[in-house]
Amino acid sequence: MKGLIGHLNKSFESRVRLGIMSALAVNDKLDFNSLKDFLEVTDGNLASHIKALEKEDFIRVEKSFIGKKPNTKYFQTAKGKKAFEDHLKALEEMISFQK
Amino acid sequence: MTETIINFAVKSTLYMTKRKDYSKDISEIRSMMERSSKFLALSGWAGIMAGIIALAGSYYAVYIIGFNPGEVSPHLPEGTLYNITVTAFLVFMLALSASVMFSRGRAKRKGEKIWNAASRQLLIQMAVPLVTGGILITISILKGLIGLAAPLSLIFYGLSLFNAGKHTVSEVQYLGFVQILFGLAGVTFIHLGMIFWAGGFGAAHIAYGLYMYIRYER
Numbered sequence: 001m002k003g004l005i006g007h008l009n010k011s012f013e014s015r016v017r018l019g020i021m022s023a024l025a026v027n028d029k030l031d032f033n034s035l036k037d038f039l040e041v042t043d044g045n046l047a048s049h050i051k052a053l054e055k056e057d058f059i060r061v062e063k064s065f066i067g068k069k070p071n072t073k074y075f076q077t078a079k080g081k082k083a084f085e086d087h088l089k090a091l092e093e094m095i096s097f098q099k
Numbered sequence: 100m101t102e103t104i105i106n107f108a109v110k111s112t113l114y115m116t117k118r119k120d121y122s123k124d125i126s127e128i129r130s131m132m133e134r135s136s137k138f139l140a141l142s143g144w145a146g147i148m149a150g151i152i153a154l155a156g157s158y159y160a161v162y163i164i165g166f167n168p169g170e171v172s173p174h175l176p177e178g179t180l181y182n183i184t185v186t187a188f189l190v191f192m193l194a195l196s197a198s199v200m201f202s203r204g205r206a207k208r209k210g211e212k213i214w215n216a217a218s219r220q221l222l223i224q225m226a227v228p229l230v231t232g233g234i235l236i237t238i239s240i241l242k243g244l245i246g247l248a249a250p251l252s253l254i255f256y257g258l259s260l261f262n263a264g265k266h267t268v269s270e271v272q273y274l275g276f277v278q279i280l281f282g283l284a285g286v287t288f289i290h291l292g293m294i295f296w297a298g299g300f301g302a303a304h305i306a307y308g309l310y311m312y313i314r315y316e317r
Contacts, residue, residue, distance in 0.1 A: 018124060022127075022132050023131050023132070025132060026136040031216075034216040094121045
């Protein structure tokens with residue numbers, strides 16, 4: 001009984017954060033602009049959600065350069081993967097109960 | 100027993116307050132996973148057009164240029180090799196432009212971008228077998244193994260389609276298998292190489308395109 005509410009992760013309540021985690025679950029790495037295109041949000045909005053997920057250590061940033069242009073890519077950590085999977089499982093449980 | 104009742108009560112409350120959110124969350128997750136990893140705007144029309152172009156090209160090659168190698172290293176009349184190379188290049192460019200054009204139209208209607216992380220992945224996955232095949236075919240031709248060019252192009256194109264299946268509609272993998280089979284048949288029966296080529300690049304593309312159009316776009 002504790003399991004059900006316990007596993008639904010508060011960090012993933014926002015649509016944007018859920019979207020970031022979903023996109024990074026199926027892509028090894030994605031840059032900021034790709035995420036922005038998929039999620040259809042503003043720079044500032046996306047940046048703040050990314051920061052929140054970084055703070056939890058669910059995603060990390062990898063910085064490199066293409067020529068002189070900085071290239072920032074994000075990827076999911078093992079901790080993030082686990083948290084996202086648990087969240088998915090909890091969602092599925094809730095839905096299967098509803099039926 | 101008490102625990103079951105409490106459990107039920109809690110679940111029902113959650114059910115009433117959050118019901119919509121949960122299934123909406125799941126469907127958003129699913130859609131984001133698909134959109135960010137697969138390029139789904141590949142149009143059936145791209146296949147149909149590519150097939151028609153390939154049929155026209157192979158007709159031109161066989162009946163106008165007279166390119167129909169009967170053996171692995173045939174003796175070709177002066178100029179034939181040049182003509183067939185130009186024709187093959189034109190067919191490839193036309194088919195590619197048609198695919199991009201039709202897929203761009205479909206992407207626009209679906210509100211997706213044609214150039215995104217998913218389509219980039221798709222192109223990378225396809226490029227490795229295609230470029231490898233292209234180099235191998237060029238080397239074979241330079242060594243006089245001209246009869247292998249058509250079947251080899253089928254095999255490597257088939258491998259590239261099979262690879263592409265992870266990043267677009269999975270049905271392209273079946274098309275890939277068919278191309279590989281036609282290619283292997285072409286290597287086995289060199290004198291039928293151009294017929295198998297027309298079958299793979301022409302007929303199989305058209306059949307695939309029609310199927311995809313009827314199933315998903317109509």
